[in-house]
Amino acid sequence: MKGIFFTIITFLIFLGMITYITVITNSNIQRSNLTGERISANRIYYTWKSVSDNMKYVLNVYTTKVNDTAEINDTIPATISIRDFLKLYQQFINQTYRDPTIDIRFEDSGGNEVDLSTLDPQTLFQIKPMNILYSYPDFGKNEVFIRATPNNFSFIKKVDIYIEMKNVYFDCDIYAPGDCNQWSPDTHVPSCTGIQYCINLNLTFKDANQTTTKIFTFPEHFFDIGGTKKSKTKTGSFKVRNETAAFSIPIQVGPLGSSEICGSSNCIVLDIDLHNVKADTFMKIQFNTTDFYINLASILNVNTLFGKKVDNI
Amino acid sequence: MTRGFALTLDAVMATTVAVAIVIAIINMLPLTSVNYFDKQQLASIGNDFLAVMDLSGKFRSYIGQTSSQINKSLGEELQLLPKTYCGNVTVKIYTGNIGPPITFTLGNTYNNFTSGCIRKQEITKTKRIFVNFDPQRFGLAELELWLK
Numbered sequence: 001m002k003g004i005f006f007t008i009i010t011f012l013i014f015l016g017m018i019t020y021i022t023v024i025t026n027s028n029i030q031r032s033n034l035t036g037e038r039i040s041a042n043r044i045y046y047t048w049k050s051v052s053d054n055m056k057y058v059l060n061v062y063t064t065k066v067n068d069t070a071e072i073n074d075t076i077p078a079t080i081s082i083r084d085f086l087k088l089y090q091q092f093i094n095q096t097y098r099d100p101t102i103d104i105r106f107e108d109s110g111g112n113e114v115d116l117s118t119l120d121p122q123t124l125f126q127i128k129p130m131n132i133l134y135s136y137p138d139f140g141k142n143e144v145f146i147r148a149t150p151n152n153f154s155f156i157k158k159v160d161i162y163i164e165m166k167n168v169y170f171d172c173d174i175y176a177p178g179d180c181n182q183w184s185p186d187t188h189v190p191s192c193t194g195i196q197y198c199i200n201l202n203l204t205f206k207d208a209n210q211t212t213t214k215i216f217t218f219p220e221h222f223f224d225i226g227g228t229k230k231s232k233t234k235t236g237s238f239k240v241r242n243e244t245a246a247f248s249i250p251i252q253v254g255p256l257g258s259s260e261i262c263g264s265s266n267c268i269v270l271d272i273d274l275h276n277v278k279a280d281t282f283m284k285i286q287f288n289t290t291d292f293y294i295n296l297a298s299i300l301n302v303n304t305l306f307g308k309k310v311d312n313i
Numbered sequence: 314m315t316r317g318f319a320l321t322l323d324a325v326m327a328t329t330v331a332v333a334i335v336i337a338i339i340n341m342l343p344l345t346s347v348n349y350f351d352k353q354q355l356a357s358i359g360n361d362f363l364a365v366m367d368l369s370g371k372f373r374s375y376i377g378q379t380s381s382q383i384n385k386s387l388g389e390e391l392q393l394l395p396k397t398y399c400g401n402v403t404v405k406i407y408t409g410n411i412g413p414p415i416t417f418t419l420g421n422t423y424n425n426f427t428s429g430c431i432r433k434q435e436i437t438k439t440k441r442i443f444v445n446f447d448p449q450r451f452g453l454a455e456l457e458l459w460l461k
Contacts, residue, residue: 035349
Protein backbone atom coordinates (compact mmCIF):
# COMPACT_ATOMS: atom_id res chain seq x y z
CA MET A 1 0.00 0.00 0.00
CA LYS A 2 2.81 2.33 0.95
CA GLY A 3 4.58 1.43 -2.31
CA ILE A 4 1.55 2.58 -4.32
CA PHE A 5 1.38 5.77 -2.24
CA PHE A 6 5.04 6.57 -2.91
CA THR A 7 4.63 5.74 -6.60
CA ILE A 8 1.69 8.12 -6.89
CA ILE A 9 3.62 10.85 -5.09
CA THR A 10 6.61 10.26 -7.36
CA PHE A 11 4.37 10.38 -10.41
CA LEU A 12 2.79 13.65 -9.28
CA ILE A 13 6.18 15.23 -8.60
CA PHE A 14 7.34 14.14 -12.06
CA LEU A 15 4.20 15.49 -13.65
CA GLY A 16 4.64 18.82 -11.88
CA MET A 17 8.24 19.11 -12.95
CA ILE A 18 7.54 18.17 -16.55
CA THR A 19 4.73 20.72 -16.66
CA TYR A 20 7.03 23.35 -15.19
CA ILE A 21 9.79 22.59 -17.72
CA THR A 22 7.27 22.68 -20.56
CA VAL A 23 5.93 26.05 -19.45
CA ILE A 24 9.41 27.52 -19.12
CA THR A 25 10.54 26.12 -22.45
CA ASN A 26 7.44 27.42 -24.23
CA SER A 27 7.87 30.80 -22.64
CA ASN A 28 11.50 30.95 -23.79
CA ILE A 29 10.57 29.84 -27.31
CA GLN A 30 7.82 32.47 -27.49
CA ARG A 31 10.16 35.15 -26.21
CA SER A 32 12.81 34.07 -28.67
CA ASN A 33 10.34 34.08 -31.58
CA LEU A 34 8.95 37.46 -30.60
CA THR A 35 12.42 38.95 -30.37
CA GLY A 36 13.45 37.26 -33.60
CA GLU A 37 10.44 38.72 -35.39
CA ARG A 38 11.10 42.17 -33.94
CA ILE A 39 14.76 42.06 -34.92
CA SER A 40 13.77 40.88 -38.37
CA ALA A 41 11.11 43.61 -38.72
CA ASN A 42 13.68 46.14 -37.58
CA ARG A 43 16.17 44.84 -40.13
CA ILE A 44 13.62 44.89 -42.95
CA TYR A 45 12.59 48.45 -42.12
CA TYR A 46 16.14 49.82 -41.90
CA THR A 47 17.25 48.01 -45.03
CA TRP A 48 14.26 49.37 -46.95
CA LYS A 49 14.94 52.88 -45.65
CA SER A 50 18.64 52.69 -46.43
CA VAL A 51 18.06 51.67 -50.06
CA SER A 52 15.20 54.14 -50.44
CA ASP A 53 16.95 57.10 -48.77
CA ASN A 54 19.98 56.76 -51.01
CA MET A 55 17.99 56.94 -54.23
CA LYS A 56 17.98 60.74 -53.96
CA TYR A 57 21.77 60.74 -54.00
CA VAL A 58 21.79 58.56 -57.09
CA LEU A 59 19.39 60.91 -58.89
CA ASN A 60 20.79 64.03 -57.21
CA VAL A 61 17.25 65.22 -56.54
CA TYR A 62 16.09 65.91 -53.02
CA THR A 63 12.38 65.94 -52.29
CA THR A 64 10.65 66.87 -49.06
CA LYS A 65 7.07 67.25 -47.96
CA VAL A 66 6.49 70.21 -45.66
CA ASN A 67 2.83 70.40 -44.61
CA ASP A 68 0.96 71.26 -47.82
CA THR A 69 4.07 71.86 -49.92
CA ALA A 70 6.26 69.55 -51.98
CA GLU A 71 9.82 70.87 -52.11
CA ILE A 72 12.10 69.63 -54.87
CA ASN A 73 15.76 70.59 -55.03
CA ASP A 74 17.45 69.59 -58.24
CA THR A 75 20.71 70.14 -60.08
CA ILE A 76 20.59 70.67 -63.83
CA PRO A 77 21.94 69.07 -66.01
CA ALA A 78 23.09 65.59 -65.01
CA THR A 79 26.88 65.62 -64.97
CA ILE A 80 27.09 61.84 -65.13
CA SER A 81 25.02 59.08 -66.71
CA ILE A 82 22.12 58.58 -64.32
CA ARG A 83 21.20 55.30 -66.00
CA ASP A 84 24.69 53.91 -65.40
CA PHE A 85 24.60 55.13 -61.82
CA LEU A 86 21.24 53.41 -61.28
CA LYS A 87 22.62 50.21 -62.75
CA LEU A 88 25.68 50.37 -60.51
CA TYR A 89 23.54 51.13 -57.47
CA GLN A 90 21.35 48.09 -58.04
CA GLN A 91 24.41 45.90 -58.52
CA PHE A 92 26.06 47.32 -55.40
CA ILE A 93 22.95 46.45 -53.39
CA ASN A 94 22.98 42.93 -54.79
CA GLN A 95 26.63 42.42 -53.98
CA THR A 96 26.91 44.01 -50.55
CA TYR A 97 23.47 44.23 -49.00
CA ARG A 98 21.46 41.32 -50.36
CA ASP A 99 22.29 37.93 -48.85
CA PRO A 100 20.57 34.55 -48.45
CA THR A 101 18.69 35.86 -45.39
CA ILE A 102 17.33 39.03 -46.98
CA ASP A 103 16.07 39.74 -50.47
CA ILE A 104 16.03 43.25 -51.94
CA ARG A 105 14.17 43.77 -55.22
CA PHE A 106 13.02 46.69 -57.30
CA GLU A 107 9.64 45.89 -58.78
CA ASP A 108 7.06 47.24 -61.19
CA SER A 109 3.42 47.60 -60.19
CA GLY A 110 2.84 43.98 -61.25
CA GLY A 111 5.39 42.68 -58.75
CA ASN A 112 7.97 41.75 -61.40
CA GLU A 113 11.61 42.45 -60.68
CA VAL A 114 12.87 45.33 -62.79
CA ASP A 115 16.18 46.74 -63.83
CA LEU A 116 16.45 50.05 -61.98
CA SER A 117 18.11 51.70 -64.95
CA THR A 118 14.87 51.33 -66.91
CA LEU A 119 13.16 53.94 -64.71
CA ASP A 120 11.24 56.34 -66.92
CA PRO A 121 12.43 59.95 -66.49
CA GLN A 122 9.14 61.16 -67.95
CA THR A 123 7.24 59.84 -64.93
CA LEU A 124 10.08 59.90 -62.43
CA PHE A 125 8.58 61.71 -59.45
CA GLN A 126 4.91 61.21 -58.82
CA ILE A 127 2.98 63.29 -56.34
CA LYS A 128 0.17 61.04 -55.24
CA PRO A 129 -2.75 60.54 -54.99
CA MET A 130 -3.13 63.45 -57.47
CA ASN A 131 -0.67 61.86 -59.89
CA ILE A 132 1.08 65.16 -60.58
CA LEU A 133 4.46 64.58 -62.17
CA TYR A 134 7.86 66.20 -61.79
CA SER A 135 9.86 64.85 -64.70
CA TYR A 136 12.39 65.24 -67.49
CA PRO A 137 12.33 64.23 -71.16
CA ASP A 138 15.45 62.13 -70.44
CA PHE A 139 18.08 61.58 -67.77
CA GLY A 140 20.24 64.34 -69.24
CA LYS A 141 18.06 66.61 -67.04
CA ASN A 142 18.19 69.62 -69.35
CA GLU A 143 14.49 70.32 -69.21
CA VAL A 144 12.10 70.20 -66.27
CA PHE A 145 8.37 69.50 -66.44
CA ILE A 146 5.46 69.72 -64.08
CA ARG A 147 2.56 67.76 -65.52
CA ALA A 148 -0.99 67.19 -64.31
CA THR A 149 -4.35 66.07 -65.61
CA PRO A 150 -7.03 68.79 -65.89
CA ASN A 151 -8.97 67.08 -63.09
CA ASN A 152 -6.02 67.05 -60.69
CA PHE A 153 -4.65 70.45 -61.61
CA SER A 154 -7.02 72.06 -59.09
CA PHE A 155 -4.95 70.55 -56.25
CA ILE A 156 -2.11 72.94 -57.13
CA LYS A 157 -2.43 76.17 -55.20
CA LYS A 158 0.84 77.85 -56.05
CA VAL A 159 4.24 77.12 -57.61
CA ASP A 160 7.42 78.91 -56.52
CA ILE A 161 10.57 78.31 -58.53
CA TYR A 162 14.00 79.70 -57.81
CA ILE A 163 16.68 78.96 -60.39
CA GLU A 164 20.26 79.71 -59.49
CA MET A 165 22.27 79.69 -62.71
CA LYS A 166 25.93 78.71 -62.48
CA ASN A 167 27.32 79.46 -65.90
CA VAL A 168 25.19 82.15 -67.57
CA TYR A 169 24.39 85.81 -67.00
CA PHE A 170 21.35 87.95 -67.70
CA ASP A 171 21.45 89.44 -71.17
CA CYS A 172 18.55 91.77 -70.53
CA ASP A 173 18.00 94.68 -68.18
CA ILE A 174 16.29 93.18 -65.17
CA TYR A 175 15.32 96.67 -63.98
CA ALA A 176 13.70 97.79 -67.26
CA PRO A 177 10.01 96.82 -67.44
CA GLY A 178 9.31 94.25 -70.13
CA ASP A 179 12.91 93.79 -71.19
CA CYS A 180 13.29 90.27 -69.75
CA ASN A 181 9.68 89.15 -69.59
CA GLN A 182 8.43 89.30 -73.15
CA TRP A 183 5.86 86.52 -73.05
CA SER A 184 4.46 85.60 -76.39
CA PRO A 185 1.72 84.52 -76.38
CA ASP A 186 0.93 86.17 -73.10
CA THR A 187 -1.85 84.50 -71.12
CA HIS A 188 -1.15 86.17 -67.83
CA VAL A 189 -4.13 87.60 -65.98
CA PRO A 190 -4.46 90.04 -63.05
CA SER A 191 -5.84 87.31 -60.77
CA CYS A 192 -7.06 83.72 -60.93
CA THR A 193 -10.53 84.52 -59.59
CA GLY A 194 -13.18 82.79 -61.65
CA ILE A 195 -10.73 81.06 -64.00
CA GLN A 196 -10.90 77.26 -64.05
CA TYR A 197 -7.35 76.46 -65.11
CA CYS A 198 -5.21 79.24 -63.72
CA ILE A 199 -1.74 78.84 -62.26
CA ASN A 200 -0.22 81.01 -59.56
CA LEU A 201 3.47 81.05 -60.44
CA ASN A 202 6.46 82.84 -58.94
CA LEU A 203 9.46 82.38 -61.17
CA THR A 204 12.81 83.78 -60.08
CA PHE A 205 16.24 83.56 -61.69
CA LYS A 206 19.64 84.40 -60.26
CA ASP A 207 22.58 84.66 -62.62
CA ALA A 208 26.16 83.48 -62.20
CA ASN A 209 27.55 86.90 -61.36
CA GLN A 210 29.48 86.46 -58.15
CA THR A 211 30.37 90.12 -57.59
CA THR A 212 26.97 91.73 -58.11
CA THR A 213 24.00 89.68 -57.06
CA LYS A 214 21.35 89.95 -59.74
CA ILE A 215 17.96 88.40 -59.19
CA PHE A 216 15.05 88.63 -61.58
CA THR A 217 11.50 87.66 -60.67
CA PHE A 218 8.91 87.56 -63.42
CA PRO A 219 6.32 90.23 -62.57
CA GLU A 220 3.53 88.08 -64.05
CA HIS A 221 2.17 85.64 -61.48
CA PHE A 222 -1.18 84.37 -62.76
CA PHE A 223 -1.66 82.53 -66.05
CA ASP A 224 -4.86 81.32 -67.65
CA ILE A 225 -3.83 78.02 -69.24
CA GLY A 226 -7.20 76.40 -70.03
CA GLY A 227 -7.93 74.97 -73.48
CA THR A 228 -5.18 75.67 -75.95
CA LYS A 229 -3.90 78.72 -74.10
CA LYS A 230 -0.28 78.69 -73.10
CA SER A 231 2.31 81.29 -72.26
CA LYS A 232 5.67 80.87 -73.86
CA THR A 233 8.67 83.12 -74.13
CA LYS A 234 9.32 84.14 -77.69
CA THR A 235 12.79 83.49 -79.02
CA GLY A 236 15.29 85.70 -77.27
CA SER A 237 12.84 87.13 -74.76
CA PHE A 238 14.38 85.81 -71.55
CA LYS A 239 17.88 86.42 -72.64
CA VAL A 240 21.02 85.05 -71.06
CA ARG A 241 24.57 84.81 -72.25
CA ASN A 242 27.50 82.59 -71.49
CA GLU A 243 31.14 83.55 -72.03
CA THR A 244 30.84 83.40 -75.80
CA ALA A 245 27.25 83.77 -76.98
CA ALA A 246 23.75 84.96 -76.15
CA PHE A 247 20.76 82.62 -76.12
CA SER A 248 17.38 82.34 -74.48
CA ILE A 249 15.68 80.13 -71.93
CA PRO A 250 12.25 79.01 -73.20
CA ILE A 251 9.61 78.71 -70.50
CA GLN A 252 6.18 77.34 -71.25
CA VAL A 253 3.17 77.61 -68.93
CA GLY A 254 0.26 75.34 -69.98
CA PRO A 255 -1.79 74.33 -71.90
CA LEU A 256 -4.28 72.28 -69.97
CA GLY A 257 -7.22 70.64 -71.66
CA SER A 258 -8.45 67.59 -73.52
CA SER A 259 -6.29 64.73 -74.75
CA GLU A 260 -6.08 66.41 -78.18
CA ILE A 261 -4.17 69.22 -76.50
CA CYS A 262 -2.20 67.22 -73.99
CA GLY A 263 -1.51 64.03 -75.92
CA SER A 264 -1.34 60.67 -74.20
CA SER A 265 0.60 61.89 -71.15
CA ASN A 266 -0.46 64.39 -68.52
CA CYS A 267 -0.81 68.01 -69.62
CA ILE A 268 2.07 70.43 -69.29
CA VAL A 269 1.64 72.82 -66.38
CA LEU A 270 5.17 74.13 -66.65
CA ASP A 271 8.15 73.40 -68.89
CA ILE A 272 11.51 75.10 -68.31
CA ASP A 273 14.10 74.32 -70.94
CA LEU A 274 17.54 74.73 -69.43
CA HIS A 275 19.69 73.40 -72.24
CA ASN A 276 23.21 74.84 -72.00
CA VAL A 277 22.48 76.11 -68.50
CA LYS A 278 24.00 74.72 -65.36
CA ALA A 279 21.71 75.48 -62.47
CA ASP A 280 20.38 74.53 -59.08
CA THR A 281 16.61 74.62 -59.01
CA PHE A 282 14.50 75.00 -55.90
CA MET A 283 10.85 74.31 -56.49
CA LYS A 284 7.93 74.54 -54.08
CA ILE A 285 4.57 73.19 -55.19
CA GLN A 286 1.89 74.15 -52.73
CA PHE A 287 -1.30 72.11 -52.70
CA ASN A 288 -4.70 72.74 -51.20
CA THR A 289 -4.27 69.66 -49.05
CA THR A 290 -1.64 68.11 -46.81
CA ASP A 291 -2.72 64.60 -47.85
CA PHE A 292 -0.17 63.75 -50.49
CA TYR A 293 3.17 61.98 -50.78
CA ILE A 294 6.05 62.11 -53.22
CA ASN A 295 7.02 58.80 -54.83
CA LEU A 296 9.60 57.60 -57.24
CA ALA A 297 8.18 55.50 -60.04
CA SER A 298 9.51 52.29 -58.53
CA ILE A 299 8.54 49.81 -55.85
CA LEU A 300 11.05 48.43 -53.41
CA ASN A 301 10.50 44.98 -51.93
CA VAL A 302 12.62 43.91 -48.95
CA ASN A 303 11.76 40.51 -47.50
CA THR A 304 13.05 37.88 -45.13
CA LEU A 305 11.56 34.60 -43.94
CA PHE A 306 9.78 36.51 -41.17
CA GLY A 307 8.17 39.31 -43.16
CA LYS A 308 8.48 41.93 -45.84
CA LYS A 309 8.06 45.62 -46.69
CA VAL A 310 6.84 46.42 -50.16
CA ASP A 311 6.23 50.07 -50.94
CA ASN A 312 6.82 52.86 -53.42
CA ILE A 313 10.14 54.59 -52.91
CA MET B 314 9.25 -3.06 3.20
CA THR B 315 11.91 -0.75 4.58
CA ARG B 316 14.10 -1.54 1.59
CA GLY B 317 11.28 -0.71 -0.86
CA PHE B 318 10.61 2.56 0.88
CA ALA B 319 14.30 3.53 0.81
CA LEU B 320 14.59 2.72 -2.88
CA THR B 321 11.50 4.76 -3.77
CA LEU B 322 12.66 7.68 -1.67
CA ASP B 323 16.08 7.45 -3.32
CA ALA B 324 14.50 7.48 -6.74
CA VAL B 325 12.33 10.47 -5.87
CA MET B 326 15.25 12.42 -4.44
CA ALA B 327 17.55 11.60 -7.33
CA THR B 328 14.92 12.59 -9.87
CA THR B 329 14.13 15.77 -7.97
CA VAL B 330 17.77 16.79 -7.85
CA ALA B 331 18.27 15.93 -11.54
CA VAL B 332 15.19 17.85 -12.63
CA ALA B 333 16.15 20.79 -10.41
CA ILE B 334 19.54 20.90 -12.12
CA VAL B 335 17.90 20.80 -15.56
CA ILE B 336 15.52 23.61 -14.59
CA ALA B 337 18.38 25.65 -13.20
CA ILE B 338 20.32 25.22 -16.46
CA ILE B 339 17.29 26.16 -18.57
CA ASN B 340 16.74 29.26 -16.44
CA MET B 341 20.37 30.21 -16.46
CA LEU B 342 20.77 29.94 -20.22
CA PRO B 343 19.33 33.40 -21.08
CA LEU B 344 21.35 34.91 -18.24
CA THR B 345 24.65 33.41 -19.23
CA SER B 346 24.20 34.42 -22.85
CA VAL B 347 22.88 37.77 -24.09
CA ASN B 348 19.26 38.34 -23.23
CA TYR B 349 16.75 38.30 -26.08
CA PHE B 350 15.64 41.84 -25.38
CA ASP B 351 19.21 43.04 -25.16
CA LYS B 352 19.72 41.59 -28.62
CA GLN B 353 16.75 43.53 -29.91
CA GLN B 354 17.96 46.70 -28.26
CA LEU B 355 21.45 46.24 -29.72
CA ALA B 356 20.00 45.80 -33.20
CA SER B 357 17.83 48.91 -32.84
CA ILE B 358 20.65 51.07 -31.54
CA GLY B 359 23.02 49.77 -34.21
CA ASN B 360 20.59 50.55 -37.02
CA ASP B 361 19.79 53.97 -35.55
CA PHE B 362 23.47 54.78 -35.22
CA LEU B 363 24.17 53.99 -38.87
CA ALA B 364 21.01 55.75 -40.07
CA VAL B 365 21.92 58.95 -38.22
CA MET B 366 25.48 58.80 -39.57
CA ASP B 367 24.12 58.37 -43.12
CA LEU B 368 21.28 60.91 -43.02
CA SER B 369 23.42 63.57 -41.34
CA GLY B 370 25.88 63.26 -44.23
CA LYS B 371 28.71 62.05 -41.98
CA PHE B 372 29.64 59.10 -44.18
CA ARG B 373 29.67 61.24 -47.33
CA SER B 374 31.84 63.82 -45.62
CA TYR B 375 34.53 61.14 -45.21
CA ILE B 376 35.12 61.01 -48.95
CA GLY B 377 38.37 62.83 -49.63
CA GLN B 378 39.51 62.95 -46.00
CA THR B 379 42.57 61.22 -44.60
CA SER B 380 42.33 57.88 -42.80
CA SER B 381 43.49 59.37 -39.50
CA GLN B 382 40.79 62.06 -39.64
CA ILE B 383 38.08 59.52 -40.42
CA ASN B 384 39.17 56.96 -37.84
CA LYS B 385 39.27 59.70 -35.22
CA SER B 386 35.81 60.88 -36.21
CA LEU B 387 34.44 57.32 -36.05
CA GLY B 388 35.88 56.97 -32.56
CA GLU B 389 34.18 60.20 -31.49
CA GLU B 390 30.86 59.03 -32.89
CA LEU B 391 31.14 55.75 -30.98
CA GLN B 392 31.47 57.74 -27.78
CA LEU B 393 27.84 58.77 -28.30
CA LEU B 394 26.69 55.20 -27.66
CA PRO B 395 25.31 54.41 -24.19
CA LYS B 396 28.12 53.80 -21.70
CA THR B 397 27.31 50.12 -21.34
CA TYR B 398 27.62 49.50 -25.09
CA CYS B 399 30.71 48.62 -27.04
CA GLY B 400 30.97 49.20 -30.77
CA ASN B 401 33.26 48.39 -33.64
CA VAL B 402 32.47 50.38 -36.78
CA THR B 403 33.92 49.80 -40.24
CA VAL B 404 33.34 52.00 -43.28
CA LYS B 405 34.31 50.81 -46.75
CA ILE B 406 34.22 53.11 -49.76
CA TYR B 407 34.11 51.74 -53.31
CA THR B 408 34.29 53.12 -56.81
CA GLY B 409 32.07 51.49 -59.40
CA ASN B 410 32.87 50.62 -62.97
CA ILE B 411 29.97 50.08 -65.37
CA GLY B 412 32.02 47.58 -67.36
CA PRO B 413 30.82 45.20 -68.60
CA PRO B 414 31.15 43.44 -66.29
CA ILE B 415 30.15 45.79 -63.50
CA THR B 416 32.87 45.88 -60.89
CA PHE B 417 33.49 47.66 -57.62
CA THR B 418 36.94 48.54 -56.39
CA LEU B 419 37.48 48.94 -52.69
CA GLY B 420 39.19 52.27 -52.22
CA ASN B 421 39.58 52.60 -48.48
CA THR B 422 38.53 50.90 -45.28
CA TYR B 423 38.20 52.90 -42.10
CA ASN B 424 37.69 51.41 -38.67
CA ASN B 425 37.47 52.29 -35.02
CA PHE B 426 36.07 50.74 -31.84
CA THR B 427 35.05 51.79 -28.38
CA SER B 428 38.11 52.08 -26.20
CA GLY B 429 38.35 49.93 -23.09
CA CYS B 430 36.08 47.20 -24.41
CA ILE B 431 36.82 43.50 -24.54
CA ARG B 432 35.29 41.80 -27.54
CA LYS B 433 32.65 39.25 -26.58
CA GLN B 434 31.10 36.36 -28.43
CA GLU B 435 27.53 37.69 -28.38
CA ILE B 436 27.71 40.44 -30.99
CA THR B 437 24.92 42.07 -32.95
CA LYS B 438 25.87 43.12 -36.46
CA THR B 439 24.11 45.82 -38.47
CA LYS B 440 24.98 47.40 -41.80
CA ARG B 441 23.90 50.20 -44.10
CA ILE B 442 24.85 51.36 -47.55
CA PHE B 443 25.37 54.92 -48.71
CA VAL B 444 25.95 56.65 -52.02
CA ASN B 445 27.64 59.86 -53.08
CA PHE B 446 26.78 61.58 -56.35
CA ASP B 447 29.88 63.66 -56.99
CA PRO B 448 32.40 62.08 -56.87
CA GLN B 449 30.53 58.89 -57.62
CA ARG B 450 31.14 56.55 -54.69
CA PHE B 451 29.41 53.65 -52.98
CA GLY B 452 29.84 52.92 -49.30
CA LEU B 453 29.14 50.15 -46.86
CA ALA B 454 29.10 50.84 -43.12
CA GLU B 455 29.08 47.93 -40.70
CA LEU B 456 28.65 48.13 -36.96
CA GLU B 457 29.23 45.41 -34.40
CA LEU B 458 27.67 46.06 -31.02
CA TRP B 459 27.87 44.19 -27.76
CA LEU B 460 27.32 44.81 -24.07
CA LYS B 461 30.22 45.59 -21.77
